Amino acid sequence: MKTRTIKSIYNELKKYSKIHYKAGIENRQDRPYWKWDTVFDCRSCETCKGLHGKVFMWNDPIWTDYLPPVHLTCRCGVRTLTNAAFIEKGLEVSKGSDYYHLIEAINDIGGIK
Numbered sequence: 001m002k003t004r005t006i007k008s009i010y011n012e013l014k015k016y017s018k019i020h021y022k023a024g025i026e027n028r029q030d031r032p033y034w035k036w037d038t039v040f041d042c043r044s045c046e047t048c049k050g051l052h053g054k055v056f057m058w059n060d061p062i063w064t065d066y067l068p069p070v071h072l073t074c075r076c077g078v079r080t081l082t083n084a085a086f087i088e089k090g091l092e093v094s095k096g097s098d099y100y101h102l103i104e105a106i107n108d109i110g111g112i113k
Contacts, residue, residue: 006072013069017077021067024080028058031080033093036068039075047102048076054094055086062096071106 024034038044038052047070056062058080068076081091 010069010072010074013074014067017067017069020078021063024058024078027080031082032058033081033083033086033091034058034060034063035079035081035091037077037079043073044075045071045073045106047071047106048074050102051076051099054099055081055091056094056096060096062099065096066100066103070103 024031033055034057036051036054036056038048040049040052044052063078068074068078070076081089
């Protein structure tokens with residue numbers, strides 16, 4: 001695929017992601033836990049694999065600094081969770097800044113923030 005086409009798709013995905021983000025903000029009272037969701041297959045990069053399943057609070061700066069997609073071929077997204085789902089799945093809240101180094105490594109080798 002041509003780089004221009006990939007960038008166009010990426011830009012459209014970023015627009016969709018921002019719409020999803022706004023909806024999440026509006027629904028943050030009911031769904032305060034946001035989970036990084038990676039398409040986990042042979043095309044997934046190590047950064048995305050490292051973030052897969054991590055849960056951050058809705059107001060963690062990772063969502064404003066690095067809302068997926070985080071690079072041109074990123075297929076990650078965000079799943080919002082209720083308190084009940086969070087407890088039922090036995091998840092833990094992570095701190096986004098603990099994972100910035102993973103994302104910044106991609107941006108250093110040609111990703112787009």
